[in-house]
Amino acid sequence: MDSQKEALQRIISTLANKNDEIQNFIDTLNQTLKGVQENSSNVLSELDEEFDSLYSILDDVKESMISSIKQEQARKSQELQSQLSQCNSALENSEELLEFATRSLDIKEAEEFSKAARQIKDRVTMASAFRLSLKPKVSDNMTHLMVDFSQERQMLQTLKFLPVPKAPEIDPVECLVADNSVTVAWRMPEEDNKIDHFILEYRKTNFDGLPRVKDERCWEIIDNIKGTEYTLPGLRFDSKYMNFRVRACNKAVAGECSDPVTLETKALNFSLDNSSSHLNLRVEDTCVEWDPTGGKGQETKIKGKENKGSAHVTSLRKHTRSGTPSPKRTSVGSRPPAVRGSRDRFTGESYTVLGDTTIESGQHYWEVKAQKDCKSYSVGVAYKTLGKFDQLGKTNTSWCIHVNNWLQNTFVAKHNNKVKALDVPVPERIGVFCDFDGGLVWWAFSEHWDAGSKCGENTSEK
Secondary structure, three states: OHHHHHHHHHHHHHHHHHHHHHHHHHHHHHHHHHHHHHHHHHHHHHHHHHHHHOHHHHHHHHHHHHHHHHHHHHHHHHHHHHHHHHHHHHHHHHHHHHHHHHHHOOOOOHHHHHHHHHHHHHHHHHOHHHOOOOOOOOOOOOHHHOOOOOOOHHHHHHOOOOOOOOOOEEOHHHOEEEOOEEEEEEEOOOOOOOOOEEEEEEEEEOOOOOOOOOOOOOOEEEEEEOOOEEEEOOOOOOOOEEEEEEEEEOOOOEEEEOOOEEEEOOOOOOOEOHHHOOOOEEEEOOEEEEOOOOOOOOOOOOOHHHOOOEEEEEEEEOOOOOOOOOOOEEEOOOOOOOOOOOOOOOOOOOOOOOEOEEEOOOEEEEEEEEOOOOOEEEEEEEEOOOOOOOOOOOOOOEEEEEEEOOOOOEEEEEEOOEEEEOOOOOOOEEEEEEEOOOOEEEEEEOOEEEEEEEOOOOOEEO
């Protein structure tokens, strides 16, 4: 019975995921249907404006084109309404099946439970939700019905709709995500010497697969691209994925958008783990401050000499190539919140706090920014075996950059209790680039880079 429950749980999870996909597709269909109505209205309006100046000559042609537009609108609307009806029906049946499957988990009698499980399995096999095509049969684009008669006034008897470029095809293999930038490459399905330029649209998202319609950012547009490749520089990878689509334009109109492509940025976003911090540190998300009360008194920020420092950790960018495996990350965000005063991960003079994410592979980059009145702090990486009394850089299992502004400015790199003075000004931000697979830690100071020691091959933890 336990194995059947596990199988049923998997079925429930699959159904829930499928329902989410269908709901997103329904949202897409609704938006496409709305776009067909709006765009149809727009091209009809433009058509009226053109015919107002030529009405006496173009009356018959106008009626013919209006009919074509309405037929296209009716055809697309009928297709979308049909798909929408099928999806709503499939979603209703799937939700009913999901509810039945959930209720079946409460059946205590083994024979009755087995019977219900078989019924659910059979119904899932035949469920229409898994046979649906989650791509609109038509788009909301009506640009192929737009008109511009400035050059055709002498050819009134041969008027026709403007030629529209075919949709480009983005080549994911040729796309590259690296060094704060994304390069997108595409091609035309067939040669078209009338293409004038391309339009690239992109947006950040945390969802893989088909682009979402609701609760997503607006598409950003790069216009007038002359080639079939474009690089977006200076990006901040603060989302897991980015959606891309491309349109080809001739001198008159833009064509259909390409099928959207979702590229993984492999952004490394993490917070500081409050449960791992020393008692004299106050931690909130990505900020850590010195707390001389150790949580015993009122938590207020101490100014002047008593303020050992405050720093923010910022995950800005990750250096990686598109198509490489995602780095394994072990999140401890689900740990129960530690009660202040009970923390014992670090003690003594090891004023340390760890990140809530373990690095096990790949290349990762993040930055730390200290407040102006910060007197002393260290930034680095360490093995998970770092001892509770160990200070960063004073063991062979940790590497760090140390800044001390007490009596004189000290800016050094530390590892295994060895110190290397850095002959550069103390920057506002310190970047940490951990190449786990290559076994290297690099530090970034403004435009300067300083190579660290070999990391080793075992798991490291921020």
